[in-house]
Amino acid sequence: FRRNHHSVGIIGAPFSKGQSRDGVQLGPDLIRAAGLVEKLKGQGCTVKDYGNLTFEEVAKDETTGRAKRPRAVGQANKQLSEAVRKIKNEGHACVMLGGDHSLAIGSIHGHAACGTQLSVVWVDAHADINTPLTTPTGNIHGQPMSYLIHELRSKIPVMPNFSWLKPCIAAEDVVYIGLRDVDPEEHYILKYLGIKTFSMTEVDYLGIAKVMEQTCDHIFSKVKKPIHLSYDIDALDPSLAPATGTPVVGGLTYREGIYITEHICQTGLLSAVDMVEVNPKRGGTDNGVRSTVDAAVDLLLGCFGRVREGSHSADYKIPDP
Numbered sequence: 001f002r003r004n005h006h007s008v009g010i011i012g013a014p015f016s017k018g019q020s021r022d023g024v025q026l027g028p029d030l031i032r033a034a035g036l037v038e039k040l041k042g043q044g045c046t047v048k049d050y051g052n053l054t055f056e057e058v059a060k061d062e063t064t065g066r067a068k069r070p071r072a073v074g075q076a077n078k079q080l081s082e083a084v085r086k087i088k089n090e091g092h093a094c095v096m097l098g099g100d101h102s103l104a105i106g107s108i109h110g111h112a113a114c115g116t117q118l119s120v121v122w123v124d125a126h127a128d129i130n131t132p133l134t135t136p137t138g139n140i141h142g143q144p145m146s147y148l149i150h151e152l153r154s155k156i157p158v159m160p161n162f163s164w165l166k167p168c169i170a171a172e173d174v175v176y177i178g179l180r181d182v183d184p185e186e187h188y189i190l191k192y193l194g195i196k197t198f199s200m201t202e203v204d205y206l207g208i209a210k211v212m213e214q215t216c217d218h219i220f221s222k223v224k225k226p227i228h229l230s231y232d233i234d235a236l237d238p239s240l241a242p243a244t245g246t247p248v249v250g251g252l253t254y255r256e257g258i259y260i261t262e263h264i265c266q267t268g269l270l271s272a273v274d275m276v277e278v279n280p281k282r283g284g285t286d287n288g289v290r291s292t293v294d295a296a297v298d299l300l301l302g303c304f305g306r307v308r309e310g311s312h313s314a315d316y317k318i319p320d321p
């Protein structure tokens with residue numbers, strides 16, 4: 001029998017300026033329309049939906065270094081950081097619905113602002129750790145971790161609308177799962193900082209159960225800290241989740257993706273989760289969009305108590321004739 005004590009606060013961030021493809025701003029409402037709130041309540045969670053942030057247009061947003069649209073990204077993440085901090089202070093686990101992965105800047109900053117040191121589990125085909133000077137594309141959704149990690153602070157130039165942002169994560173507290181499209185500069189950074197990574201090679205070699213065992217060994221090796229799970233839907237195989245901006249073949253199966261969330265949930269330390277990069281304009285067919293959105297919902301249900309073996313309420317009795 002499983003009692004569900006999860007209290008969940010949901011914030012939507014319909015934002016796309018961390019990259020160049022239209023449509024990812026539609027993610028939050030698509031995930032809600034697929035029944036996220038009702039399904040979380042149906043499995044016993046307490047849920048408060050804080051709605052969507054609204055983001056002002058930013059005129060004249062010149063590139064800084066190589067980073068594109070810095071003012072829009074900086075402003076949006078400042079708003080998101082304040083919203084996530086409020087949700088955490090009101091006692092909920094925070095669910096941030098994206099929007100592109102540049103939103104992890106505000107989500108993790110706001111989560112860290114409530115004082116505690118965090119562990120970050122980053123589930124993604126990509127490392128998203130380019131600096132504004134190493135990025136091959138200029139898209140800030142490929143850079144969020146570089147702004148957040150203490151050890152990279154000296155490598156970040158001054159950026160307009162980023163002055164509020166201070167790094168808040170230690171490299172040793174980060175674990176990556178699902179990597180299969182890492183730029184050479186990012187690979188150097190990961191090695192240089194000694195960041196723990198489980199690429200798809202390790203997922204194949206170890207199996208997802210051992211990956212999760214070793215992930216938890218790593219993040220709990222010193223002191224147990226609240227977990228921030230940043231889940232990029234493109235970690236899943238594109239056959240399952242095609243509706244995303246940067247799909248990469250050879251991704252996680254549905255079962256592996258769900259196992260990650262079930263395992264993180266059972267630690268009892270999940271404190272915030274990002275679900276990002278769902279883009280309905282990239283799914284090809286309607287089925288592709290539906291499959292992607294449904295996977296995003298199921299992953300979030302796994303974060304907050306759904307298990308495949310099933311469950312039943314405490315007071316259930318088989319009816320007598």
Ligand SMILES: N[C@@H](CSCCS(N)(=O)=O)C(=O)O
Pocket residue numbers: 100101102124125126127128130135136137138139141142143181182183232234245246277
């Ligand atoms: N490494 C590339 C692609 S990053 C893809 C970003 S995401 N958030 O994983 O979709 C870059 O830096 O632009």
Ligand SMILES: [Mn+2]
Pocket residue numbers: 124125126232234235246
């Ligand atoms: Mn990705």
Ligand SMILES: [Mn+2]
Pocket residue numbers: 101124126128141232277
């Ligand atoms: Mn990403």
Ligand SMILES: [Mn+2]
Pocket residue numbers: 234244245246247277
């Ligand atoms: Mn992507």
